[in-house]
Amino acid sequence: xTKEYExxxxxxxxxxxxxxxxxxxxCSTKFGNRPNSNVCxxxxxHPGVLxxxxxxxxxxxxxxxxxxxxxxxxxxxxxxxxxFYPDLPKGYQISQYExxxxxxxxxxxxxxxxxxxxxxxxxxxxxxxxxxxxxDSGSDTVVDLNRCGVPLIEIVSKPDIRSAEDASFYLxxxxxxxxxxxxxxxx
Numbered sequence: 001x002t003k004e005y006e007x008x009x010x011x012x013x014x015x016x017x018x019x020x021x022x023x024x025x026x027c028s029t030k031f032g033n034r035p036n037s038n039v040c041x042x043x044x045x046h047p048g049v050l051x052x053x054x055x056x057x058x059x060x061x062x063x064x065x066x067x068x069x070x071x072x073x074x075x076x077x078x079x080x081x082x083x084f085y086p087d088l089p090k091g092y093q094i095s096q097y098e099x100x101x102x103x104x105x106x107x108x109x110x111x112x113x114x115x116x117x118x119x120x121x122x123x124x125x126x127x128x129x130x131x132x133x134x135x136d137s138g139s140d141t142v143v144d145l146n147r148c149g150v151p152l153i154e155i156v157s158k159p160d161i162r163s164a165e166d167a168s169f170y171l172x173x174x175x176x177x178x179x180x181x182x183x184x185x186x187x
Contacts, residue, residue, distance in 0.1 A: 006162070007161070007162050007163055007164070008159045008161075008162070009159060009161035009162070009166075009167055010122075010156070010157050010158055010159035010160070010161065011155075011156075011157050011161065011167065011170065011171070012154055012155070012156050012157075013154070013155045013156075013157075013171065013174055014152050014153070014154050014155075015064075015152065015153050015154075015155065015174070015178050015183070015184040015186075016129065016150060016151070016152055016184055016185075017056070017057055017060045017061075017150075017151040017152065017153060017183055017184060018060075018182065018183055018184055018185060019054055019056045019057060019060070019151055020056075021054055021056075022038075022043055022054065022128070022148075022149035022150055022151065023051075023053065023054050023057050023094070023126065023127075023128045023149055023150070023151035023152075024042060024043070024051030024052060024053060024054065024094060024128065024149055025040050025042035025043050025051065025052070025149060026040070027039060027040050027042075027043055027149065029150050029151075033146060035142075035144035035145075035146060036143075036144060036145050036146060037146065038146040039145050039146065039148065042149070043128075043145070043148045043149035044089045044090070044145065044148065045089050045090025045091070045092075051094065053078075054151060057126055057151040058101065058126070060151075060153070060181075060183040060184075061101045061102065061124060061125075061126050061153050062101065062102070063181050063183055064102065064124055064153055064155070064177065064178065064181065064183060065101065065102030065105075065124050067177045067180075067181060068102070068105055068106070068107050068121050068124070068155070068177065069105035069106055069107075069121075070102035070103060070104065070105040070121055070124060071102065071103050071104050071105060072101065072102055073099060073100065073101060073102065073103060075099060076096055076099045076100055076101045076125075076126075077096065077098060077099040078094050078095065078096055078126075079094075079095060079096065079097055079098070080092040080093070080094060080095075081093045081094075081095045081097075081127075085130055086133050086141070086143060087130050087131030087132055087133045087143045087144075087145065087148070088130045088131065088148070089131070089145060089148060093127060093128055093130065094127065094128050095125065095126070095127035095128070095154075096125035096126055096127065097125070100123040100124060100125035100126075101124060101125060101126055102121075102123065102124035102125075103121070103122065103123045103124070104120075104121070104122070104123075105120070105121050106118040106119060106120045106121055107119050107121060107157075107170065107173055107174065107177075108173075109166065109169040109170055109173050110169070111165060111166055111169055112165060117160075117166060118160070119157050119158070119160045119161060119166075119170050120157065120158035120160050121155065121156070121157055121158070122156045122157065122158050123154075123156045124153055124154070124155050124156070125153065125154050125156075126151065126152070126153060127151075127152050127153075127154060128148070128149045128150065128151060128152065129147045129148065129149065129150040129151075129152050130147065130148060131143055131144055131145040131146070131147050131148045132144045132145075132146075132147055155174060157170070
């Protein structure tokens with residue numbers, strides 16, 4: 001039997017960083033608080049406000065870069081990723097693209113055949129989360145903006161994964177790393 005298709009998989013994995021405050025303001029990141037209680041004019045994007053980057057976000061991102069053998073870039077930039085989303089009050093997400101904080105290395109996995117494989121990491125970048133639309137509260141959709149501005153890292157792999165099993169091992173490895181570092185609870 002000939003193989004008709006070859007799996008070629010690259011993944012983008014988001015990890016919510018375990019900081020006490022949001023990425024660009026001093027609002028709490030505590031989960032389970034009353035809806036829309038962990039917000040301020042910065043994370044809501046009011047006119048004239050100035051976001052200030054949380055130092056822990058940079059430290060945690062660099063730790064993940066070091067743990068995945070990445071190059072920690074001396075210079076990185078943020079940009080606005082503009083899109084309409086009902087739970088994104090600013091109309092844009094602060095994210096990194098052209099110059100991420102970390103880039104160009106790998107994670108090594110061992111599969112069930114005891115084969116070691118390197119999954120190359122294209123980039124690890126910082127971004128903020130959007131809010132949450134809740135569709136099961138009767139006939140209306142409601143929005144909870146507590147998550148707006150919660151810090152995330154996005155770990156982007158090269159398309160080096162060739163099976164669902166290897167994708168699973170890769171994701172388990174990322175979860176193991178973020179939990180070991182204490183930068184994310186891995187949930």
